[in-house]
Amino acid sequence: MSEKLLSRQEIFRGKILTLCVDEVLLENNKKSVREVVYHPGAVAILPILNDGCIILVKQFRYPIGRELLEVPAGKLDRNEDPLSCAKRELEEETGYKSESLEYFGSIYTTPGFSNEQIHLYVATNLTKGHQNPDEDELLYISVVHQEKAISMCFNGEIVDAKTIALIMLAHKKGVI
Template identity: 50%
Template sequence: MNKFEEKTIQSQEIFNGKIIQLRVDDVELPNGKMAKREIVKHPGAVGIIPITQDGKILMVEQFRKPLERSLLEIPAGKLEQGEEPQVTAARELEEETGFRANQMNYLTSFYTAPGFSDEVIHLYIATNLEKVENPLPGDEDEFVDLLEVDLESAATFVDEKRIYDAKTVYAVLYLQMKKVLDQHE
């Protein structure tokens, strides 16, 4: 048993939507006191770092309603029930960019906001891209513009907060770190 573990005494579902579920748990803290925890349940997602033959990153720009603004992001999407993350990554890459990857490598997984959510993102890097003649259609309610961005511009966009979400910032930092390490080999 973890010395910081919080024992769930009671759990109440508040909302059950198509993407998230919200519940409130009454928990007993390690010191014996009681507290409430608001928890967002999420099926998980993937993020894909697609790299073109000339070393550019394929990104999508889309409006994010919770923020009331557009962001520049790596392609990403929610896992469907029972779907393996690599399958989701291939599907989302094609839907959002119109490209298929001949090589898709898993990089890592990370929690997006563990203070209140169990969402985990599985991150992949996609290379040897080829344009798909008739790509899978994107989501009916999703409108995106496709951009090719070099690493230097992506870093500038992070500074300017045009790239402002965790998965895309992580992707840019990963590519910068990889570039530095490759130069020292």
Template identity: 50%
Template structure:
């Protein structure tokens, strides 16, 4: 369906009220004109975008980090990821985040996908890369970032998903992308 055919769904912004301007997000409330002529309020989180990396070792393991996530009040296991700096190329960000969080560098990066994490209220676009040809080094997390680096087999990763330690969308997408990659390679 073309953009022109979708115009009947468009919501025109009437006004925008800034609510919060933080280091990672901005929050605003937009008043919009609906296609039926009524108005509505939309609470919107603006985000600069982020990257996530699916690092795969030569011996068939996934490199992940365990990190405390305050909104969840618990530590979870995730693939390495981080926020894009203003004007930063997503691939450069992927390389930086992989090395900072795990110490690994990679010879090869392949873009897997880009997707919006929560389009009902946020504009965050997440770019996901597969990293192979890994070389181990020393991690350098940000000063307010505390992580444990772990290497998992596919079965171990699925078990952590089953128990809820892997519970974020990007890492769940990574698990299925990894499994699909293995199936294609063995298929």
């Protein structure tokens, strides 16, 4: 199946996203309108310490007006490959480095209105580096035992989708 772009109206171009209203032609020859948030893509990393604990970050998320516990994550810079981005974001947000990042697949977060894709990694063999979060990114490290993190996905303490996806994939693959 496919939909053919007929025309595009760019409503807003910001630092991290572009909002467009696209007119498309469907396969049944009917026209429709798609409101789309175009996004550069991102990475998320599950850092696992040698004692089996995992490193999460707590941040205030303005769009939903509350704090969330999440895996470290960040947007791809222009022309940045996901693995390099994952190494960079891991160190910037947690202060830990790793050369042992394993790719765990990619997810589309909200395909109903955005092309945002997040590439998932698990990081092991962590060593101390330098935490250096962005100036507009206030975050607090939260070290949680892996069993506790899994149960937090079920009891509603962890509700961030990329975080649940990564923890469940890692659990199913036997990494945690």
